Amino acid sequence: xxxxxxxxxxxxxxxxxxxxxxxxxxxxxxxxxxxxxxxxxxxxxxxxxxxxxxxxxxxxxxxxxxxxxxxxxxxxxxxxxxxxxxxxxxxxxxxxxxxxxxxxxxxxxxxxxxxxxxxxxxxxxxxxxxxxxxxxxxxxxxxxxxxxxxxxxxxxxxxxxxxxxxxxxxxxxxxxxxxxxxxxxxxxxxxxxxxxxxxxxxxxxxxxxxxxxxxxxxxxxxxxxxxxxxxxxxxxxxxxxxxxxxxxxxxxxxxxxxxxxxxxxxxxxxxxxxxxxxxxxxxxxxxxxxxxxxxxxxxxxxxxxxxxxxxxxxxxxxxxxxxxxxxxxxxxxxxxxxxxxxxxxxxxxxxxxxxxxxxxxxxxxxxxxxxxxxxxxxxxxxxxxxxxxxxxxxxxxxxxxxxxxxxxxxxxxxxxxxxxxxxxxxxxxxxxxxxxxxxxxxxxxxxxxxxxxxxxxxxxxxxxxxxxxxxxx
Amino acid sequence: xxxxxxxxxxxxxxxxxxxxxxxxxxxxxxxxxxxxxxxxxxxxxxxxxxxxxxxxxxxxxxxxxxxxxxxxxxxxxxxxxxxxxxxxxxxxxxxxxxxxxxxxxxxxxxxxxxxxxxxxxxxxxxxxxxxxxxxxxxxxxxxxxxxxxxxxxxxxxxxxxxxxxxxxxxxxxxxxxxxxxxxxxxxxxxxxxxxxxxxxxxxxxxxxxxxxxxxxxxxxxxxxxxxxxxxxxxxxxxxxxxxxxxxxxxxxxxxxxxxxxxxxxxxxxxxxxxxxxxxxxxxxxxxxxxxxxxxxxxxxxxxxxxxxxxxxxxxxxxxxxxxxxxxxxx
Numbered sequence: 001x002x003x004x005x006x007x008x009x010x011x012x013x014x015x016x017x018x019x020x021x022x023x024x025x026x027x028x029x030x031x032x033x034x035x036x037x038x039x040x041x042x043x044x045x046x047x048x049x050x051x052x053x054x055x056x057x058x059x060x061x062x063x064x065x066x067x068x069x070x071x072x073x074x075x076x077x078x079x080x081x082x083x084x085x086x087x088x089x090x091x092x093x094x095x096x097x098x099x100x101x102x103x104x105x106x107x108x109x110x111x112x113x114x115x116x117x118x119x120x121x122x123x124x125x126x127x128x129x130x131x132x133x134x135x136x137x138x139x140x141x142x143x144x145x146x147x148x149x150x151x152x153x154x155x156x157x158x159x160x161x162x163x164x165x166x167x168x169x170x171x172x173x174x175x176x177x178x179x180x181x182x183x184x185x186x187x188x189x190x191x192x193x194x195x196x197x198x199x200x201x202x203x204x205x206x207x208x209x210x211x212x213x214x215x216x217x218x219x220x221x222x223x224x225x226x227x228x229x230x231x232x233x234x235x236x237x238x239x240x241x242x243x244x245x246x247x248x249x250x251x252x253x254x255x256x257x258x259x260x261x262x263x264x265x266x267x268x269x270x271x272x273x274x275x276x277x278x279x280x281x282x283x284x285x286x287x288x289x290x291x292x293x294x295x296x297x298x299x300x301x302x303x304x305x306x307x308x309x310x311x312x313x314x315x316x317x318x319x320x321x322x323x324x325x326x327x328x329x330x331x332x333x334x335x336x337x338x339x340x341x342x343x344x345x346x347x348x349x350x351x352x353x354x355x356x357x358x359x360x361x362x363x364x365x366x367x368x369x370x371x372x373x374x375x376x377x378x379x380x381x382x383x384x385x386x387x388x389x390x391x392x393x394x395x396x397x398x399x400x401x402x403x404x405x406x407x408x409x410x411x412x413x414x415x416x417x418x419x420x421x422x423x424x425x426x427x428x429x430x431x432x433x434x435x436x437x438x439x440x441x442x443x444x445x446x447x448x449x450x451x452x453x454x455x456x457x458x459x460x461x462x463x464x465x466x467x468x469x470x471x472x473x
Numbered sequence: 474x475x476x477x478x479x480x481x482x483x484x485x486x487x488x489x490x491x492x493x494x495x496x497x498x499x500x501x502x503x504x505x506x507x508x509x510x511x512x513x514x515x516x517x518x519x520x521x522x523x524x525x526x527x528x529x530x531x532x533x534x535x536x537x538x539x540x541x542x543x544x545x546x547x548x549x550x551x552x553x554x555x556x557x558x559x560x561x562x563x564x565x566x567x568x569x570x571x572x573x574x575x576x577x578x579x580x581x582x583x584x585x586x587x588x589x590x591x592x593x594x595x596x597x598x599x600x601x602x603x604x605x606x607x608x609x610x611x612x613x614x615x616x617x618x619x620x621x622x623x624x625x626x627x628x629x630x631x632x633x634x635x636x637x638x639x640x641x642x643x644x645x646x647x648x649x650x651x652x653x654x655x656x657x658x659x660x661x662x663x664x665x666x667x668x669x670x671x672x673x674x675x676x677x678x679x680x681x682x683x684x685x686x687x688x689x690x691x692x693x694x695x696x697x698x699x700x701x702x703x704x705x706x707x708x709x710x711x712x713x714x715x716x717x718x719x720x721x722x723x724x725x726x727x728x729x730x731x732x733x734x735x736x737x738x739x740x741x742x743x744x745x746x747x748x749x750x751x752x753x754x755x756x757x758x759x760x761x762x763x764x765x766x767x768x769x770x771x772x773x774x775x776x777x778x779x780x781x782x783x784x785x786x787x788x789x790x791x792x793x794x795x796x797x798x799x800x801x802x803x
Contacts (some may be wrong), residue, residue: 062573068526069569073562075533078540079551080559083618086551090544091762095769098541101534102777109530110784113523114791117801121791167765399552405622409559416563420570427577 003403006395009081012410014380016073018373019417023067025372028142028187029194030060031135033225038128048213055214055436056198059428061116066420068109073413081406085387085397091165092158092173093148100144108137139187146186150179152388153379154247160391177247181240182379188233189375192335193368195226200365201432203358214436216352219361223351227339234336248389250310251382254321256296257285258306267292267304271326275318280308316384324377331371338364476768477761480542481750483774485743487538491531492600493644493735497728498525500645502568502593503638504664505586513657514586520652520796522572527785529565541770545616545760546750552618553611554603557625561599567592597638605633607746608683608690613754629682636675640735642668643715647728650719652796662719665727669715669734673708676738680705689753693745704741708734 034053041049075097078086114122114130122130157172158165167173199222205215245252257270259280269291274284293302307315338360345351387394498521508514539547551558567588575585602625609629612620646664649657683690694701711734719727746752750760761767792801 065570065573069566072533075536076551076558079547080555083548083552086540087544087548090540090547091766094541095766098537098770099773101537102773105530106781109527110788112526113788117523118791166763170769400618401552401555401622405555412563416566423574
């Protein structure tokens with residue numbers, strides 16, 4: 001069998017980047033959630049918030065660790081698998097990622113140690129500062145990397161002369177046409193992911209009749225945040241849809257499942273298709289009549305553009321884009337329904353006692369992660385056959401590395417990452433089973449920043465508490 | 474201003490910081506293999522847990538600076554070292570997740586410790602392999618890599634691959650001597666003494682062999698003999714002190730001497746490679762991106778690096794002194 005290096009390089013990148021994005025999505029969401037929780041703890045001094053903080057911190061720490069080590073892989077993989085892409089695009093996206101490392105990675109890494117291990121050493125206020133720095137770091141990081149990726153989707157601000165790219169305007173590279181909408185879209189997705197995770201675990205405890213106090217707090221917070229965020233996300237998503245329709249029509253044509261230049265009128269909204277890319281038609285299609293016209297053209301009889309508007313050799317694969325979009329969009333609608341139901345139940349005072357609703361929340365725990373992954377599949381498979389839209393094709397971007405080497409490392413990545421995800425799930429389930437630990441009633445929220453600057457080093461909560469007592473007396 | 478030269482200095486700074494900072498983390502990881510007592514292994518890992526992430530970030534900084542400022546070099550070197558770099562990344566992955574996972578699992582802690590140690594060892598070996606591959610020279614044609622991914626399977630890269638884990642173990646031993654309690658002092662002293670001996674011998678063989686097989690290094694010795702000879706002298710003195718007097722010195726001395734050893738070694742390599750960024754064929758200036766790209770990176774680095782160094786130092790300072798017996802959270 002003849003192995004195609006360009007296919008293998010793509011599978012390897014797709015696999016490693018898909019695996020990676022799960023963890024930053026969680027840590028962007030959880031870091032901000034933890035910052036909110038710690039702020040609530042500092043303000044109210046209620047021990048339950050410290051309990052919530054410590055519980056979710058342990059899951060955050062594991063996810064963050066995997067995110068870091070799988071992220072390093074990506075910063076080298078541009079060159080390992082796609083050297084020609086790196087050579088052309090390096091001058092544009094390289095500085096963006098360099099600034100990401102400088103302003104975000106170091107910020108996260110520098111304060112992560114204090115966030116995880118430093119509460120007793122630095123006192124609650126400085127510790128809260130560390131949590132905020134980590135949270136800001138995750139958001140900044142998303143901002144830079146979304147800028148680099150959006151530039152690949154809607155490149156701007158550069159000129160190319162004999163295969164060398166020169167940046168003419170950094171403002172146009174950075175604030176390229178899709179970044180302004182894709183960044184809030186991704187951040188909201190990350191916050192939604194954390195909200196549904198937190199609510200799901202709370203719902204599980206309520207169903208099991210355990211850790212009631214903890215569960216009620218987190219469920220109430222998770223569903224409230226989730227409801228607000230999904231409403232915003234639907235709105236942001238709609239704007240982004242319009243932007244991409246303008247800049248990358250082929251992606252949106254593939255996402256809707258029509259082939260004809262103009263669809264029938266009124267257009268249905270397809271949920272199930274069996275596309276036949278070779279003959280440029282669907283073998284099978286199933287949809288809701290009128291809905292396509294209503295949603296996509298905001299009229300009763302509007303026509304939708306099909307994929308044949310794009311020349312055949314510049315078309316993405318319809319199946320991938322269509323189903324990724326359906327998964328993302330379908331989950332968003334379920335989330336919206338859950339949000340509405342939570343409002344209704346809250347109003348009726350039954351948020352914590354409706355078992356059917358709690359079960360739904362439990363099943364929705366990973367929904368944010370799945371929807372985010374699906375969204376990235378729309379973005380990345382929909383951009384094909386381009387790696388930099390309109391500038392460089394993916395097949396022209398690969399490295400001079402033999403297929404056998406690519407295949408063996410792909411197998412190695414799959415095996416190693418399988419170990420990582422298994423261990424993560426086993427330990428996460430164990431942490432959830434064990435439940436939040438009891439937090440001492442004297443909750444150390446009374447410490448001060450001065451602790452960090454004392455000449456001696458504090459090593460136990462007792463000493464911290466004692467030192468405060470001696471100070472006061 | 475000669476922007477590519479300034480970018481190259483920043484790249485060298487990032488690489489040096491990576492090598493010495495993650496060097497001692499990897500060294501502590503490698504030494505786990507030789508520590509049978511679980512409690513001592515916990516103590517060893519605790520000594521690096523709060524700050525390892527920041528240390529490792531410098532390798533991303535170096536990689537991405539190469540991409541931004543020298544895209545031609547990036548797109549030659551990564552395919553050239555496809556196998557060692559990929560294996561290094563996987564090994565660093567095992568090392569990184571083991572920090573978290575070993576704490577989660579009481580029953581399988583030993584297995585995660587092995588993953589931690591082997592991950593550190595393999596990562597160090599692969600980095601040595603890349604270094605040796607660079608000194609052996611990279612085949613380039615038309616600004617593209619023209620050799621084979623198996624070019625690193627040659628004596629020079631392999632000797633250099635064997636040397637680097639010992640070098641990191643010197644740093645790791647020095648760090649343990651500085652941070653650990655009384656029970657680990659003997660272990661730390663022995664680690665430093667033994668690793669320094671092997672490191673000096675293997676590194677010496679690699680240097681001699683490199684001069685023999687690579688004419689460019691040979692001619693560098695002819696043109697820059699005096700500074701290179703001074704570096705060799707300093708290297709011999711520092712490793713001599715480490716192998717003979719470690720027990721008698723103050724706790725910080727072996728660690729500082731280890732750092733010194735690495736700075737001397739890196740200076741020598743930089744002197745030999747300059748002005749090439751892909752030895753021996755593509756210079757800094759040939760591989761550089763346009764000045765707009767260089768400028769953005771350098772302006773960012775000029776403003777942000779001092780802040781990064783400040784709060785990284787602050788994090789070290791928060792966790793200063795001996796590592797507590799029961800870990801940081803107790």
